[in-house]
Amino acid sequence: MVKWTDFERATIQDIFSKIDYEVVGPAAFSRCLIVYPWTQRYFGGFGNLYNAAAITSNPKVAAHGKVVIVGLEKAVKNMDDIKTTYKDLSVLHSEKLQVDPDNFNLLADCLTVVVAGQMGAAFTPEVHAAFQKFLAVVVASLRKQYY
């Protein structure tokens, strides 16, 4: 059971209430495909991922970015049991999608960079720590069903 302080809870709710899902999801996901190009291996059906401009303007990339951030919202709404909330998603990523779980950390880092850019000075070290703790719990929960 993860223990959240009042500050951490409030911070995560606050961040997700303020960010624009239409912007942050696609931005984080496309950044991941650009900064860590080997992650493109899972998206062979997405069409043109040839360079940064193509990735940023690719409609399938944008759509999938939104899918990911909406998925994160489930964890935001169930912070006290992210592990159970993500059980099926973990099985999905392990058995059907067969994603190397190390990739979850890469996407988490890109999400941190994008949210930091959006929030600017409001992304203080304490807010940053809460956000990364949240993402670490998400990543651990997604890894849980792998065997």
Next chain:
Amino acid sequence: MSLTAKNKDTIRTFWAKVSSNAEAIGADALSRMLVVYPQTKTYFSHWKDLSPGSAPVKKHGATVMAGVADAVAKIDNLTAGLLNLSELHAFTLRVDPANFKILSHNILVVLAIMFPSDFTPEVHVAMDKFLSAVALALSEKYR
């Protein structure tokens, strides 16, 4: 994953834009690292104050970024250029090289905060590669 000519151009151009803020970048990155990755505090037990923006943190942040600036100037041969720094980290400081990745990540987050429109995905990948190359050069003398 070595730096391409294009990467180096991107890095030099971006660094020219941000270098006047080097001390602030270093101070914020280090402050953040100590809060977000508390295990890194173990290397600074000799400091009186480890809180964000404290005097020792600011001073050391500036020192670190001076090293980064030096690395930009020596980008064409980091291993040779950073040999003394590598010896310092390997024999005197004995910082576990895993921590280079942690500090690099925090530098990137600070760049995203301070330069949101300049820190595009292309600049991000170039800077990530650069900081990884610097970390590798710093690790050279470890064993």
